[in-house]
Amino acid sequence: MPVYEGMFILDPSKYSRDPAGSAQQVSDIIKQHGGTVLAARLWDERKLAYPIKGHKKGVYWLTYFSMDGAGVTPLERQCEITDDIIRKLILRVDSRIADALVQHALAGDTARRAPAPGPATPAGAPAAGGVAAE
Secondary structure, eight states: OOEEEEEEEEOHHHHHHOHHHHHHHHHHHHHHTTOEEEEEEEEEEEEEEEEETTEEEEEEEEEEEEOOGGGHHHHHHHHHHOTTEEEEEEEEEOTTTHHHHHHHHHHHHHHHHSOOOOOOOOTTSOOTTSOOOO
């Protein structure tokens, strides 16, 4: 079965009141049209380049799912009439890289939570752009 990548821009006010419910609504719509969610996660909350349906900000929700090709068009129609989803983009993923993309999405949440390691400096060496403490 083909794998699809769906980027959904969710209503930020509804998402802030009920994050789990808004995210679950996307999964429910996919399941309703015969799909199976492989990975789903928050991508980012950003200011939109231009207002969409009166919204200046949006919550980007990334989802990978498998679905028969015939179910994609009804899924897109359902997204158009769902109030929580203000924009969507669904792309078919090349089967050669589908597994790697899904694994990367699943690992993305844990990578975002861990702080990035800083550059190691030897004892007594100056930090980048600074002077060594004495």
